[in-house]
Amino acid sequence: MASPREAFSVPALSLCPNSKAAVHCDQCRVRSLSICGALESGELSELDRLSRPLSLGARETMFEQDELAESVFNITSGSARLYRLLPDGRRQIVGFALPGDFLGLALTERNTFSADALTPLTACQFSRNAFSDFLDTKPHLLRKLHSLASHELSLAQEQMVILGRRTAEEKVAAFLIGLRKRWARLSTSSSVTIPLPMTRQDIGDFLGLTVETVSRMLTRLAREKAILIVPDGVRLLDVARIEGLAEM
Amino acid sequence: MASPREAFSVPALSLCPNSKAAVHCDQCRVRSLSICGALESGELSELDRLSRPLSLGARETMFEQDELAESVFNITSGSARLYRLLPDGRRQIVGFALPGDFLGLALTERNTFSADALTPLTACQFSRNAFSDFLDTKPHLLRKLHSLASHELSLAQEQMVILGRRTAEEKVAAFLIGLRKRWARLSTSSSVTIPLPMTRQDIGDFLGLTVETVSRMLTRLAREKAILIVPDGVRLLDVARIEGLAEM
């Protein structure tokens, strides 16, 4: 059986993620949610021909900070963590990537962060150059990409507020609410169960906290019956309470 | 005489900033540094016809968070602070805007942050719709805008590292180095004097610190002869020391 940590990975493809058919766009579960949503059928198969299917196991690395950025990725299933390391080992996770997310918005020479898989992961991989050339012929795709980048920028600024001006409890609550919203886009059911494919350490490195503090805040919220801690996730029992903390 | 806090405002236009001539693009000091650098002479005057000169005094507001975003701006002189407020009054400054900076990258329905002038400020103001339409006819401008947004995103992620994983002293050092780099792009002289048009409170709200801590860290650095505190700025005495702290 699969590791518990991947139990919630959604959306899982019903077809084998390695077969060519599964990565073909018309069967892609996240097409409408990703950059591909901006493309017509003809353009889609054009893009499809540029893509190479990528399949990684948990903890495998997609790319590393400061490396030449040779690829861009569109995640089709699984999740990843994006992070920067300081010379002395301190780590800041700048984001978690979920299915439908595009990695390589920056189109910069070198990667500004590292990325590795939290769970088994599949993605469409493109050569950065080929993708950039394709982009030059598709202004509406560029527009889509730009709107994604704008959205990411806005999320990054929200994260600045969280990191700079919120308490530990508020940080954890904001994290849960933010993640819930992102899962909700992906899953048809508006679940109150939030999959947490990342470790407590990862959450801490995302929120500027230690593992212990994350653990303590989660148990506190659980003790107050605001959440229920379940294997590889949490269930929101008192959504209003958590939302209140998050936007305080 | 001008207020000391604006003593360093660069680049000041030699012509009156209110006259039509002064905002005309061929005399614009920051043209090559801003989005306008992506445009040919003909396109430039086309864009110029869409622009309205804006002139604000210190502390005057450009736009507010959650308002409908009706304009985008290109700052030609002076500086501004961009911030989000929490319901209880806590504030996070998400960035400082300097001459050449473009506000409105997001092209979102509503502003995701507020902006007000730190010093007297001039800008080219565009109707968001008119600008967006213009953008549709100029793919290379969109590309420029996207590359700016990418760069902003990268800066935002760097700021996350600073907010989440650095000590107070490192934060202040990183702030000085980051600002120094931005001023350096603008001024021809590679000055070691860094203008600080913002208050200590602003710096604190940018770095996730209190005024007192910012003040203490600056005095500590000054006591160690790493910097010299001058009116409305600091002079770097030991650049290597500050850089070391900043990238640690």
Add this chain to the structure above:
DNA sequence: CGTTGGGTTGATCGACCTCAATAAAAGTGG
């Protein structure tokens, strides 16, 4: 089984915050 990695919990510590006083600078009105 023993080992390993992740998670929780407790005790203690310290970096930064809070509160308070003072100083310095900038605006204001006569």
Add this chain to the structure above:
DNA sequence: CCACTTTTATTGAGGTCGATCAACCCAACG
């Protein structure tokens, strides 16, 4: 130009939130 107020900056004393250090639990796995 000078009193006066207001804003900004600095400095000190003391408190606190989250970090650190350490022990322990548990599930997965070879």
